[in-house]
Amino acid sequence: MALKIVxxxxxxWACVDVCPSQAISMGDTHFKISARKxxxxxxxxxxxxxxxxxxxxxxxxxxxxxxxxxxGSLTGIPPERLAEAMREIQAR
Numbered sequence: 001m002a003l004k005i006v007x008x009x010x011x012x013w014a015c016v017d018v019c020p021s022q023a024i025s026m027g028d029t030h031f032k033i034s035a036r037k038x039x040x041x042x043x044x045x046x047x048x049x050x051x052x053x054x055x056x057x058x059x060x061x062x063x064x065x066x067x068x069x070x071x072g073s074l075t076g077i078p079p080e081r082l083a084e085a086m087r088e089i090q091a092r
Contacts, residue, residue: 002035003048003068004061015050015060024050 009030023037051068058067071079
């Protein structure tokens, strides 16, 4: 049982202070979650605290490898609409 922080992490430190098991520490390039310490907040909180505060979509993966905050979940902008807007901006 463990979550994983991936390269899109911007090292904002938000997750460090909210982790009840103190499983988050600085890795070589971004924060990492210790699989040995991570409890996925079971018995402490109903939501995974690191994912609930993370401002970056897709930066934290659940144990099954899916993003805790998938694209569009934080911004409310569907990925297709964001891609369309980006193409429009780049065409200018």
